[in-house]
Amino acid sequence: DTGVSQDPRHKITKRGQNVTFRCDPISEHNRLYWYRQTLGQGPEFLTYFQNEAQLEKSRLLSDRFSAERPKGSFSTLEIQRTEQGDSAMYLCASSWGFRNSPLHFGNGTRLTVT
Amino acid sequence: KNEVEQSPQNLTAQEGEFITINCSYSVGISALHWLQQHPGGGIVSLFMLSSGKKKHGRLIATINIQEKHSSLHITASHPRDSAVYICAVRMVRGETSGSRLTFGEGTQLTVNP
Numbered sequence: 001d002t003g004v005s006q007d008p009r010h011k012i013t014k015r016g017q018n019v020t021f022r023c024d025p026i027s028e029h030n031r032l033y034w035y036r037q038t039l040g041q042g043p044e045f046l047t048y049f050q051n052e053a054q055l056e057k058s059r060l061l062s063d064r065f066s067a068e069r070p071k072g073s074f075s076t077l078e079i080q081r082t083e084q085g086d087s088a089m090y091l092c093a094s095s096w097g098f099r100n101s102p103l104h105f106g107n108g109t110r111l112t113v114t
Numbered sequence: 115k116n117e118v119e120q121s122p123q124n125l126t127a128q129e130g131e132f133i134t135i136n137c138s139y140s141v142g143i144s145a146l147h148w149l150q151q152h153p154g155g156g157i158v159s160l161f162m163l164s165s166g167k168k169k170h171g172r173l174i175a176t177i178n179i180q181e182k183h184s185s186l187h188i189t190a191s192h193p194r195d196s197a198v199y200i201c202a203v204r205m206v207r208g209e210t211s212g213s214r215l216t217f218g219e220g221t222q223l224t225v226n227p
Contacts, residue, residue, distance in 0.1 A: 033214055037155075042118075042200055042217030056214065089155050102162050103147070103215065108155035 004106035006092050012112045013082055020078045021109045025094030032075050033103070034067055035091040036060065043091055049075060050097060082113045117141050120201050120218035127225050133188040135221045137201030140182065147215060148175050148186045149200040157200070160186070191225045198222050 005024045013019050025032050030051050035043035046065070048056045051072035061067075064082075069075040079086055089108045095101045118139045127133055137146070148160040161168050161175040163184065168175050172191075177184040188195055202215040 035217075040219070042202070042219045043157075043215075045214045045216070048214050091155070091157065093157075102159050104159065105149075105157035110155065 004092055004094050004104050006090075006106035006109050008109055009107065010110045010112075012114065015082060015084060015113055017082055018078065018080045019082055019111060020076055021090055021092075021111075022074060022076050023092030023094075023106060024074045025092070026104055027073075028096065029094035029104070030072065030097045031095045031101075032069055033093045033095075034075070034077050035093065037089040037091055037108070038087075046077075046090075079111075082111075084113045087111055087113045116218070117205075117216050118201055118203055118218040120199075120221050122221060123219070124222045125224070127191050127223070129192055129225055129227050131191050131225075133191050133195075133223065133225075135186045135199050135201075135223070137184045137186070137218055138182060139184075139201075139203050141203070141216075142206040143182075143203040144206050145204045146177055146184050147202040147204075148184070149202060151198040151200060151220065153197075160199075188223075193225045193227050196224050 007022045032049045034046040036046055037043040045058050046061050047067050049069040052069050064080045067077045089110050091108045092106045093103045095103045121136045145164045147162050149157050150160050151157045163177045172189045174187040198220040200220045201218040
């Protein structure tokens with residue numbers, strides 16, 4: 001078990017471009033979460049999957065953001081027409097689906113929009 | 115007002131000092147997490163509490179549900195403890211637990227040798 005892995009670690013893109021991030025959770029975990037963290041702030045919830053179903057989305061997730069988890073394993077987070085305000089660390093976490101099970105975080109993808 | 119508030123925001127200590135970081139929350143919760151984040155972003159879960167006290171090595175976490183307050187203590191602090199410590203809660207929504215965590219803004223701890 002290599003833990004939660006995220007790819008890429010860093011992404012620099014120009015404003016207006018589309019970007020896609022990938023998260024591979026711990027293999028037996030059925031819950032997967034995406035969070036966004038800006039400098040000096042705690043993470044903010046974006047969205048949550050149980051298996052392949054996207055069960056909750058934050059109001060922070062504008063229509064430029066979309067997330068998928070097609071086979072209930074890895075997940076992708078796509079941002080279309082990136083804006084400078086999208087620059088942040090995007091964190092993925094996974095957990096097993098029983099109540100209050102601990103979260104395991106990946107190392108994050110740092111996005112810089114120029 | 116944030117639903118989860120931490121204090122202090124920044125803390126500098128000398129090696130060996132006893133450290134306390136506080137977390138207050140304003141909502142009903144089913145669990146509270148203490149997390150450690152090192153430069154570069156990786157987050158490690160330290161504790162998950164729903165009542166009482168937990169201890170792991172030099173780290174102790176306590177929670178008072180009635181007062182909606184938790185503390186993280188570090189005994190005999192060491193420079194390698196330097197990191198951001200984040201409190202996060204899983205809110206109770208209706209009769210079921212919320213599916214996600216709400217985070218505090220974190221406490222930047224620096225332990226000098």
